[in-house]
Amino acid sequence: MKNPYLPLPMRLVKNFIETEDNLIHTFTLEFLREEDEKSFQYLPGQFAEVSVFGTGEAPFGIASSPTEPGHLKFSVAKVGVVTTTLHQLPEGTILGVRGPLGNNYPLEEFKGKNLVVIGGGFAFTTLRSLITYILHPEHRGDYGELTVIYGARNPGLLLYKEELAEWEKRSDINLVCTIDRPVEGWNGRVGFVPTVTKEVAPSANNAYAVICGPPVMIKFTMPVLEELGFPPERIIMSLENRMKCGIGMCGRCNVGNKYVCKDGPVFTRAQLNQLPNEY
Amino acid sequence: MDDITRAIQETAKNLLLNKEVDLVVGFARGSLPLRNTPCFVRQPDDVQKLIWGYGCENNLANYLRKRPEKIAVIAKGCDTRSIVELIKENQIDRNKLVIIGVPCQGMIDRKKITRLLAGRELLEGEVKDGQVILKGREFREIIPLNQLLYDTCLNCQHPNPVLSDILIGEPVPVKENICFTDVEEFEAKTPAEKWAYFQEELSRCIRCYACRQACPMCYCEECFADCSMPQWLSKSSLNTQDNIFFQAVRVLHLAGRCVDCGACDRACPMGINLRTLTRKMVKDVQELFGYTAGIRLDQKPPLAAPVSTIN
Amino acid sequence: MLILNQDQLANWLNQLTDTYKVFAPVKDGDHYTFKEISSGNQVTLNYTNTKVPPKEVLFPRSEKLFCYRQENEGIQLEEKIDESKKVIFGLRPCDAKGFLLLDNVFNNDKYQDPYYLNRRKNTILVGLGCNQPATTCFCTSLGGGPFASEGLDILLVDIGNRYVVEVVTEKGQELLSGLNLPAAEPEAQEAARKVKEEAALSTSINLDGLKAKLDVIFYDPIWDLIHEKCLGCAACTYSCPTCHCFDIVDEAEGKEGCRIRNWDACMFPLFTLHGSGHNPRPTGKERFRQRVMHKFKYFVDNFNAVACVGCGRCIINCPVNLDIREVLAEIQGLEVRSDKQ
Numbered sequence: 001m002k003n004p005y006l007p008l009p010m011r012l013v014k015n016f017i018e019t020e021d022n023l024i025h026t027f028t029l030e031f032l033r034e035e036d037e038k039s040f041q042y043l044p045g046q047f048a049e050v051s052v053f054g055t056g057e058a059p060f061g062i063a064s065s066p067t068e069p070g071h072l073k074f075s076v077a078k079v080g081v082v083t084t085t086l087h088q089l090p091e092g093t094i095l096g097v098r099g100p101l102g103n104n105y106p107l108e109e110f111k112g113k114n115l116v117v118i119g120g121g122f123a124f125t126t127l128r129s130l131i132t133y134i135l136h137p138e139h140r141g142d143y144g145e146l147t148v149i150y151g152a153r154n155p156g157l158l159l160y161k162e163e164l165a166e167w168e169k170r171s172d173i174n175l176v177c178t179i180d181r182p183v184e185g186w187n188g189r190v191g192f193v194p195t196v197t198k199e200v201a202p203s204a205n206n207a208y209a210v211i212c213g214p215p216v217m218i219k220f221t222m223p224v225l226e227e228l229g230f231p232p233e234r235i236i237m238s239l240e241n242r243m244k245c246g247i248g249m250c251g252r253c254n255v256g257n258k259y260v261c262k263d264g265p266v267f268t269r270a271q272l273n274q275l276p277n278e279y
Numbered sequence: 280m281d282d283i284t285r286a287i288q289e290t291a292k293n294l295l296l297n298k299e300v301d302l303v304v305g306f307a308r309g310s311l312p313l314r315n316t317p318c319f320v321r322q323p324d325d326v327q328k329l330i331w332g333y334g335c336e337n338n339l340a341n342y343l344r345k346r347p348e349k350i351a352v353i354a355k356g357c358d359t360r361s362i363v364e365l366i367k368e369n370q371i372d373r374n375k376l377v378i379i380g381v382p383c384q385g386m387i388d389r390k391k392i393t394r395l396l397a398g399r400e401l402l403e404g405e406v407k408d409g410q411v412i413l414k415g416r417e418f419r420e421i422i423p424l425n426q427l428l429y430d431t432c433l434n435c436q437h438p439n440p441v442l443s444d445i446l447i448g449e450p451v452p453v454k455e456n457i458c459f460t461d462v463e464e465f466e467a468k469t470p471a472e473k474w475a476y477f478q479e480e481l482s483r484c485i486r487c488y489a490c491r492q493a494c495p496m497c498y499c500e501e502c503f504a505d506c507s508m509p510q511w512l513s514k515s516s517l518n519t520q521d522n523i524f525f526q527a528v529r530v531l532h533l534a535g536r537c538v539d540c541g542a543c544d545r546a547c548p549m550g551i552n553l554r555t556l557t558r559k560m561v562k563d564v565q566e567l568f569g570y571t572a573g574i575r576l577d578q579k580p581p582l583a584a585p586v587s588t589i590n
Numbered sequence: 591m592l593i594l595n596q597d598q599l600a601n602w603l604n605q606l607t608d609t610y611k612v613f614a615p616v617k618d619g620d621h622y623t624f625k626e627i628s629s630g631n632q633v634t635l636n637y638t639n640t641k642v643p644p645k646e647v648l649f650p651r652s653e654k655l656f657c658y659r660q661e662n663e664g665i666q667l668e669e670k671i672d673e674s675k676k677v678i679f680g681l682r683p684c685d686a687k688g689f690l691l692l693d694n695v696f697n698n699d700k701y702q703d704p705y706y707l708n709r710r711k712n713t714i715l716v717g718l719g720c721n722q723p724a725t726t727c728f729c730t731s732l733g734g735g736p737f738a739s740e741g742l743d744i745l746l747v748d749i750g751n752r753y754v755v756e757v758v759t760e761k762g763q764e765l766l767s768g769l770n771l772p773a774a775e776p777e778a779q780e781a782a783r784k785v786k787e788e789a790a791l792s793t794s795i796n797l798d799g800l801k802a803k804l805d806v807i808f809y810d811p812i813w814d815l816i817h818e819k820c821l822g823c824a825a826c827t828y829s830c831p832t833c834h835c836f837d838i839v840d841e842a843e844g845k846e847g848c849r850i851r852n853w854d855a856c857m858f859p860l861f862t863l864h865g866s867g868h869n870p871r872p873t874g875k876e877r878f879r880q881r882v883m884h885k886f887k888y889f890v891d892n893f894n895a896v897a898c899v900g901c902g903r904c905i906i907n908c909p910v911n912l913d914i915r916e917v918l919a920e921i922q923g924l925e926v927r928s929d930k931q
Contacts, residue, residue: 001702002704003669004701004702005703005849006656006667009667051840053847054658054660056838057840058865077865080508094665096665215868242861242863242864244838247700247703248698248700248701249696249698250834250835250836250837250838251834251835252835252862254880254884256883257887257892278870278871278880309911309913310905310916311906315911316819316911317818317819318819319819337909337910341821342819390620393621394620398636400722483619485824485828485853487823487824487827487828488823488824493821493910505858513841514837516651516652546821546823546909548828548909549621550619550621
């Protein structure tokens with residue numbers, strides 16, 4: 001019987017300060033053993049439980065894409081014991097990873113469709129995985145138009161600035177970055193994500209919307225999507241909840257009769273409408 | 280007892296009808312023999328649920344902290360002392376609380392009944408003329424009431440409410456001596472004996488935190504036991520040492536605040552004797568600071584004021 | 591059906607302790623608990639039910655999942671799987687049913703928990719039927735019964751100074767091999783039948799339409815007040831044969847340590863607290879609703895079974911006498927519109 005509680009050892013190869021307030025770091029991890037890397041088959045949307053041995057474990061969405069072999073990337077906000085310790089770790093530290101856990105974005109259903117990806121703040125992690133996957137030459141042809149709307153409070157808080165710069169240059173993705181208030185040196189859009197989404201007005205025709213962000217952003221963007229004509233079955237969301245086991249047994253992360261770790265974290269708006277508003 | 284019940288119902292009804300309060304917190308009949316259960320009444324017609332008896336064992340002050348509405352509470356002596364301390368700690372607004380004090384003749388200890396019945400189930404219980412009639416499938420026992428009261432009640436120095444707006448029932452005579460014999464006996468043991476005792480008792484602890492949740496004075500938003508930065512103690516209930524640590528620190532946090540109501544001890548589902556530590560704390564505070572918690576509103580708690588010890 | 595004499599019991603238990611870790615009810619202060627015994631004389635079967643269920647034999651209050659040691663080139667992990675053979679002796683049918691319900695949790699549609707499942711596989715359950723259910727027992731309302739054999743390998747029926755032994759499974763059969771117990775003669779069988787007939791439950795809960803109500807009343811104001819006296823401790827959770835919530839923590843000293851899982855409870859305020867400070871269940875109302883919903887609706891949605899066996903321990907152990915029977919009755923009294931919220 002496979003033991004789903006045992007982590008695989010991974011080496012921390014890069015501890016990168018992602019945001020200018022130093023609250024979010026992106027960690028690049030490499031497997032120590034080739035067979036572990038082979039066994040860790042994941043898709044965008046899934047998460048893993050990262051162990052800091054002696055401190056604890058915490059769940060993070062996988063920010064890297066399976067099209068970027070050889071490593072895993074996680075972006076981590078400093079909020080508690082594990083994350084604070086993680087932020088201070090030197091490169092070379094051995095960590096543990098359990099996963100991949102949860103379900104992935106419905107890539108099969110996305111095939112042939114246009115995609116509107118909306119992210120806010122540091123909820124962009126698994127969206128990076130999704131976008132990188134779709135943009136990969138092996139996959140790009142499977143999907144239609146790709147529109148990405150990504151908002152943060154200020155430019156310093158945008159994640160993955162390098163990737164964003166690259167994507168901006170491409171013609172097979174329409175990337176719209178926005179910040180809350182005007183800042184000197186920023187030549188891009190200014191405005192909250194819901195407003196910008198309304199302005200960009202992506203067509204709902206033959207399209208899926210994927211939205212990840214803080215509750216307030218979701219609250220105000222959802223009506224915009226509905227107005228644009230996206231039905232609840234074609235609005236995809238990724239939920240967060242306090243987790244421990246990640247495998248649907250410890251009882252902590254349930255929303256109604258679903259466990260966010262096992263039955264999610266990816267849900268459609270239609271599925272969420274069936275569940276109690278307790279997340 | 281029935282007179283008191285009637286008076287409580289009357290008083291509650293009037294308070295609600297006159298809109299002097301929005302809520303009356305009292306006791307209703309429990310679902311187990313000789314048990315009463317906390318009851319929250321908001322409609323004048325519901326006052327019929329309110330009851331008084333020897334099963335009103337919970338400390339209702341626990342339900343009074345930081346409430347926005349005007350409340351009346353049916354309070355025994357120990358409850359009112361907790362209320363006094365909570366007022367001092369700004370957890371209760373005196374102006375929004377109506378204290379319906381009931382001089383207390385003591386509450387029945389369910390553990391003593393369990394012990395006495397030795398495995399037989401209690402089906403019915405009744406208190407009459409100072410006797411408790413215990414009925415089961417194949418037995419009927421009559422036990423003097425004072426053999427079944429909680430030890431806290433047998434020792435109680437403050438059965439009469441120290442603070443009240445309305446008083447129901449006749450004051451109860453107070454026992455003369457402050458009695459800490461149990462603590463003194465324990466103090467006389469050797470350290471090894473004391474440690475062995477605590478190991479034995481606290482090995483039964485399942486860290487359900489019923490003791491903490493039942494205590495009116497335990498209201499920290501993040502209890503030290505739940506703190507993870509830093510983590511003060513193990514969360515494992517099989518770690519007896521840390522079970523002892525939990526109780527010891529909890530009791531220390533109650534110094535000068537604990538009124539020895541026994542709510543913690545009564546709440547414990549595993550029947551652990553929690554009062555050795557609490558009563559030692561109460562005794563120490565009396566000896567060191569000359570202070571007994573919850574007696575007077577104008578007395579500052581010793582650990583909140585500049586310290587001066589009494590020799 | 592076989593016969594076991596009262597005086598053979600202690601010997602049998604002694605024999606079992608040679609091969610198995612035997613857990614049986616012993617007197618523990620004023621109550622009874624399941625403890626590992628070394629001698630048959632420690633056991634008392636003259637009990638209604640234990641304070642806490644024997645679930646901790648298969649799902650300990652605290653257990654090491656693995657230990658680790660940090661070394662220069664990596665990390666050594668050592669799994670801590672318990673492969674020892676056990677017998678839980680003298681448990682009640684409700685507690686056996688509890689294990690059947692827990693099986694759904696630890697062996698779900700995607701993952702298996704090797705810790706629980708290994709113990710489960712290596713444990714034999716010898717039950718003792720209830721000649722005299724307590725007034726707080728309502729197992730029959732949940733499809734169980736004082737002499738139900740579901741989940742047991744052997745069921746003992748106490749007929750005085752003897753037990754009628756019902757062999758339920760092959761595992762049970764194997765446990766008895768070597769004992770050469772005689773067959774139960776007609777008088778004994780009749781006595782057993784009589785004892786079963788006379789074991790009556792005096793309380794119940796009404797499940798009719800309960801799930802349908804719970805499906806639609808999530809936002810109903812009934813939850814505002816029904817929880818009010820609840821203290822938010824875990825007395826009910828830790829007494830429950832089917833509660834399974836747990837926490838996972840690391841405990842370390844220097845370069846070595848262990849990952850441990852401990853019982854936890856959804857009744858605790860911090861149970862669902864996010865690192866950001868957001869808590870989806872911020873007050874006792876949400877947490878109490880979760881408890882009722884999980885046991886009587888979500889578990890049914892997922893496993894077609896109510897996560898309650900009617901043992902009544904939550905009723906007995908609750909410090910404020912919050913009685914699940916009264917809660918359910920109040921919910922059942924609700925007039926519910928047929929349209930959803």
